[in-house]
Amino acid sequence: MRDRLEDLALAGPGVAVLAVAFLLPLFEMLRLSVLGDDGGATARHFVRFLTDGYYLGVAWRTVHLSLLITALCVLVGFPLAYVMSRASPALRLWLIVLLILPLMTSVVVRTFGWMVVLGRGGLIPWTLWKLGLVGRNFSLMHTEAAIVVGMVQVLLPFTTLSILGVLMKIDRGLEEAARTMGASFLATLRAVVLPLAMPGILAGSILAFTLSVSSFITPSLLGGVRLPVLAASIYDAATRTLEWNFAAAQSVILLVGVLVVLVPYARLTGRRRG
Amino acid sequence: MFARVPALAIAAAIALGGAIAAPAQAQQKLVINSYGGAYEQIHRRLVIDPFARKHNVEVQVITAYSADALAQVRAQKAAPQFDVIHFSGGQEVVAAREGLIAPIRLDELENGKDMHPFAVAGLSRGEGPVHAVAAVGLLYNKARAPKAPSSWNDLWDPAFKDHILLTDLSNSYGLLGFLMINKVKGGDIRNPAKGFDAVKGLLGSSVVVATSPEIQQNFAQNDAWIAPYAQDYAFTLRKAGLPIEFVQPKEGAAGVFLTVNLVANRPNQALAKKFIDFSLSPEVQAGWAQELRYSPTNKATRLDAALSREVIYGEQAVAGLVRFDPVEVADARAGLVETWKKLIAR
Numbered sequence A: 001m002r003d004r005l006e007d008l009a010l011a012g013p014g015v016a017v018l019a020v021a022f023l024l025p026l027f028e029m030l031r032l033s034v035l036g037d038d039g040g041a042t043a044r045h046f047v048r049f050l051t052d053g054y055y056l057g058v059a060w061r062t063v064h065l066s067l068l069i070t071a072l073c074v075l076v077g078f079p080l081a082y083v084m085s086r087a088s089p090a091l092r093l094w095l096i097v098l099l100i101l102p103l104m105t106s107v108v109v110r111t112f113g114w115m116v117v118l119g120r121g122g123l124i125p126w127t128l129w130k131l132g133l134v135g136r137n138f139s140l141m142h143t144e145a146a147i148v149v150g151m152v153q154v155l156l157p158f159t160t161l162s163i164l165g166v167l168m169k170i171d172r173g174l175e176e177a178a179r180t181m182g183a184s185f186l187a188t189l190r191a192v193v194l195p196l197a198m199p200g201i202l203a204g205s206i207l208a209f210t211l212s213v214s215s216f217i218t219p220s221l222l223g224g225v226r227l228p229v230l231a232a233s234i235y236d237a238a239t240r241t242l243e244w245n246f247a248a249a250q251s252v253i254l255l256v257g258v259l260v261v262l263v264p265y266a267r268l269t270g271r272r273r274g
Numbered sequence B: 001m002f003a004r005v006p007a008l009a010i011a012a013a014i015a016l017g018g019a020i021a022a023p024a025q026a027q028q029k030l031v032i033n034s035y036g037g038a039y040e041q042i043h044r045r046l047v048i049d050p051f052a053r054k055h056n057v058e059v060q061v062i063t064a065y066s067a068d069a070l071a072q073v074r075a076q077k078a079a080p081q082f083d084v085i086h087f088s089g090g091q092e093v094v095a096a097r098e099g100l101i102a103p104i105r106l107d108e109l110e111n112g113k114d115m116h117p118f119a120v121a122g123l124s125r126g127e128g129p130v131h132a133v134a135a136v137g138l139l140y141n142k143a144r145a146p147k148a149p150s151s152w153n154d155l156w157d158p159a160f161k162d163h164i165l166l167t168d169l170s171n172s173y174g175l176l177g178f179l180m181i182n183k184v185k186g187g188d189i190r191n192p193a194k195g196f197d198a199v200k201g202l203l204g205s206s207v208v209v210a211t212s213p214e215i216q217q218n219f220a221q222n223d224a225w226i227a228p229y230a231q232d233y234a235f236t237l238r239k240a241g242l243p244i245e246f247v248q249p250k251e252g253a254a255g256v257f258l259t260v261n262l263v264a265n266r267p268n269q270a271l272a273k274k275f276i277d278f279s280l281s282p283e284v285q286a287g288w289a290q291e292l293r294y295s296p297t298n299k300a301t302r303l304d305a306a307l308s309r310e311v312i313y314g315e316q317a318v319a320g321l322v323r324f325d326p327v328e329v330a331d332a333r334a335g336l337v338e339t340w341k342k343l344i345a346r
Helices: A002-033 A044-050 A053-086 A089-104 A107-118 A123-130 A144-169 A172-180 A185-213 A217-223 A230-240 A244-273 B004-025 B037-055 B066-075 B091-097 B110-114 B117-125 B152-156 B172-184 B193-203 B212-220 B231-239 B269-279 B282-292 B305-309 B315-319 B326-344
Strands: B029-034 B058-063 B084-087 B130-141 B164-167 B206-209 B226-230 B244-247 B254-263
Touching (some): A002 A244, A044 A053, A053 A230, A053 A244, A107 A123, A107 A144, A107 A217, A144 A185, A144 A217, A172 A185, A185 A244, A217 A230, A230 A244, A230 B066, A230 B326, B037 B269, B066 B084, B066 B091, B084 B269, B091 B117, B091 B254, B091 B326, B117 B315, B130 B152, B130 B172, B130 B212, B130 B231, B130 B282, B152 B193, B152 B226, B164 B172, B164 B212, B172 B193, B172 B226, B172 B254, B193 B206, B206 B212, B212 B231, B231 B244
Parallel strands (some): B164 B206
Antiparallel strands (some): B130 B244
């Protein structure tokens, strides 16, 4: 009995903060999304979103860009994490610092940096022009490619460090055993390291996916007003056109979408561990 | 463990003492919004700092464009956090209708008697007075554009192709630029189809931006030659070293009326009204004209001949600006923004 009370007392403040700062706004948002003009319940806002090609296009763009970003983060992150796990501790520390360095600057400053590099006359278009691949006025700004590049830079550390954590725990002896059995380096990676690293890869990719699906500043600045993503559309509805109910409906759709992705992932990791 | 207790007790006592003492010495505080960047710097220099010194009050400035500011006061309706709110896009109409801003009587303002009639016409609707006027016309790069534009139709001139800059409708100036394009092409606010069709033709050869700094960046680095935007911003760009000129097209320039409004349900309304009055004084208005080429709304403002040519000076000149009915614009805004969003989406 004393134990239960102690547990409740310890957890109490945390739960209270969570309830007020997280659950309460969440319920308020759910309430707003089904509120009609007359105060009654209505599905009008959801219907508006789901039957309009424009909004479905925005949702599709958000999802497919996030999937691409997640895939790229894993493709780049896994080899990077492997190298980092096999490096000496000193080198590993430097690599980690190098990886997190972009996160230490303000998101707006970092994005403006990309605007200079990717814009007309910036380093990348200029190089491509000199190589004869594009015209003089080519610009990578305000394209989906720019969004992907900017987001991968931000989310790569999350994925890499998740995978690194798991890779560090894999017994070196298993790989050595596979090599002595005659497996090539790549075969060892595929048959031994990859399956064991899967929990880390899944955790890292969930993190990257949920962060990129709800991100707003980087896609807005790099993609521009002609390539809206869901979070930008919510911001627009909430502050520009002052349609709070519609903004809440879009937020609920975003939340449901993320939960829909999380459930199979949770099942996958659960099964593996168990 | 017990040695730490005195240290903790002292720290707690200091914190408590500070918390109790602070209100006793607190100055009166005014919370306002400003638009950031060069505008906010000048705003501080001409209005905020002198007012704070003169009345010995603290003025807290929150940077927010008009649309964001309206969203914030609307969200804070039950417990507003602003005392004075500035709008540049006609948001005062919506704010007055929703009871977010409180009416001011003309006789409550010392400068009220000197104001041009158009500047205080909104007072009867519960809106605040107009403290500055800007004109939306065409900005062009004098050094690189093949010719100086003289008409809104020059935006469709092939000479400017691929170097056009359009502003998103979420920006007050962008909205007015669009409404002028719509008017020139034969549409009106309630039937904007002609305007949207015209813009559709331009999309392939133009860049769409949402904020003023992006306009500067596009003129400076992205080789933009022509943009529908405001006269005051042309001056800001010239000060930044870019060869940008403002042209009032022959079909007319749209008038932007920047208002300063009193937020309702706040305790220090008297002080807020003094701030609003200060914003309307002749010295402040002359300062705005000098620094950023905003046009004055106080008849008593004196500008030298050269300066008065670069702004819209005098009742007649202001009457020559195209004024869209702010009530109509406020009602049509949501629909226009929605159609625009779908038009420009790729």
